[in-house]
Amino acid sequence: MxxxxxxxxxxxxxxxxxxxxxxxxxxxxxxxxxxxxxxxxxxxxxNAAMVRQVVSDPALAALTRGGAAFLRALPPDWPVPVGFEQNGSLLLGSGEGWEKLSRDAETARQMGVGVESWSKDKATEFVPALKGADFDGGVWCLTDGVVDIxxxxxxxxxxxxxxxxxxxxxxxxxxxxxxxxxxxxxxxxxxxxxxxxxxxxxxxxxxxxxxxxxxxxxxLHPYRRHLFVTAPLPWVDRKWPFVWHITHDLYFRPEAAGLLVCPCDQQEMLPGDTPTDESVTELLFEKIHRHFPALTEIAIKRSWAGLRTLSDxxxxxxxxxxxxxxxxxxxxxxxxxxxxxxxxxxxxxxxxxxxxxxxxxxxxxxxxxxxxxx
Ligand SMILES: Cc1cc2nc3c(=O)[nH]c(=O)nc-3n(C[C@H](O)[C@H](O)[C@H](O)COP(=O)(O)OP(=O)(O)OC[C@H]3O[C@@H](n4cnc5c(N)ncnc54)[C@H](O)[C@@H]3O)c2cc1C
The missing domain is CATH 3.50.50.60 (FAD/NAD(P)-binding domain)
Structure with missing residues (x-):
């Protein structure tokens, strides 16, 4: 022993x-x-490797802010570069969801996280793939980004x-x-x-x-979620932030020469090596069609699934x-x-x-x- x-x-x-x-x-x-x-x-x-600080729960917000601050200023003896690309995040909301998102942004502000409220026009100018998308406004957070997990x-x-x-x-x-x-x-x-x-x-x-x-x-329950990577897309700018429609739960961000997209599916599973489910691809395109029509023509190159374990x-x-x-x-x-x-x-x-x-x-x-x- x-x-x-x-x-x-x-x-x-x-x-x-x-x-x-x-x-x-x-x-x-x-x-x-x-x-x-x-x-x-x-x-x-x-996972999707995104560093996101704007959340609803103030207790969680303190941890997201602390976690992001660590990534921005790693200790001098940190052994491996973590490739933190601070391209920001753009969270979108519509209807009552936009009001709720605006309150979350206020929580982040009170925690000292720099966020701005953006009009639909400003958000679409910054990320042209939002043309025709259904949202009322966006919350921009410059210090969010993507890390090499x-x-x-x-x-x-x-x-x-x-x-x-x-x-x-x-x-x-x-x-x-x-x-x-x-x-x-x-x-x-x-x-x-x-x-x-x-x-x-x-x-x-x-x-x-x-x-x-x-x-x-x-x-505590493990819920499966799928991620999809598209074939190369010449119109994607690698400097785009990650874009998350919080009200309709759908996000995308640059990945390699294309995009990583997620329909935010949530199915309870047993712990284990999570299999993928073909039907979630249909959910993805249904959501894209309704909320991000400029992405309708994307082709999926690969996908995988993982478990998010959440308490009630x-x-x-x-x-x-x-x-x-x-x-x-x-x-x-x-x-x-x-x-x-x-x-x-x-x-x-x-x-x-x-x-x-x-x-x-x-x-x-x-x-x-x-x-x-x-
Ligand atoms: C699709 C998806 C997208 C996500 N996107 C993001 C994101 O963009 N940003 C973000 O912050 N988070 C994201 N997450 C969440 C993030 O991935 C998880 O919160 C995090 O990885 C959980 O880490 P963990 O160590 O608790 O679990 P795990 O990474 O699962 O680690 C637990 C480990 O315990 C081991 N283990 C279990 N039982 C035993 C045993 N009996 N003996 C020995 N070892 C054991 C397992 O093998 C496993 O390696 C995402 C998750 C998913 C699924």
């Missing part, structure tokens, strides 16, 4: 950023366990490893040792590990892992488990796990080191205890 003071389950953004910030705070004995042969095989390697994830892991963190791939957690309500170890496909602290950063598997330990079971109240789950001592949560990062990664890792590390800091109460898994009773 081996031992480790802290064991993190999962080498996605949640686990890697938490390991990095824990190591940065001086913790020496940390092991990340990843069931796959590589990091980022699941959600962290299958594989480089960013590698960066967290390398920076953590440089501070002594161990990463074990192909090592699947299958059970826990719990004595008198406290974690004392876990069993893996690669042998037993003695530990007093387990950090559940297992993404779509977070509830299954919690069940193995007898921890609280928050209402939409908030992340970060904090100590209320039932099992030594069991910590970093899960439910939904559609914001890239943007917020550094801020999430920093908050998790702070709460792990100092459980009584009073920070991050709004993300605590305790909020589900009364509701689920489990």
């Amino acid at each position: 081996t031992s480790s003071q802290y064991v993190i389950i999962g080498a996605g953004f949640a686990g890697a950023a938490t390991a990095y910030h824990l190591a940065l705070s001086g913790v020496k004995d940390i092991t990340i366990l990843e069931q796959e042969a590589v990091a980022g095989f699941h959600s962290s390697g299958r 594989h480089a960013l994830l590698t960066g967290y892991l390398k920076a953590a490893q440089a501070r002594g963190v161990r990463v074990r791939y192909g090592c699947s957690v299958g059970g826990f040792e719990v004595e008198q309500g406290r974690v004392t170890g876990l069993s893996t496909s690669d042998g037993a590990i003695a530990t007093e602290t387990v950090i559940n950063a297992s993404g779509a598997w977070a509830v299954a892992i919690a069940r193995l330990a007898g921890a609280v079971e928050p209402p 109240d939409g908030r992340f789950v970060i904090g100590w488990d209320p039932k099992i001592k030594g069991f910590f949560w970093v899960a439910g990062l939904g559609g914001h796990g890239v943007t917020t990664s550094s801020a999430v890792g920093a908050l998790a590390a702070k709460l792990i080191r100092d459980p009584h800091s009073g920070s991050g109460e709004e993300f605590s898994p305790r909020r589900f205890l009364a509701a689920t009773g489990r």
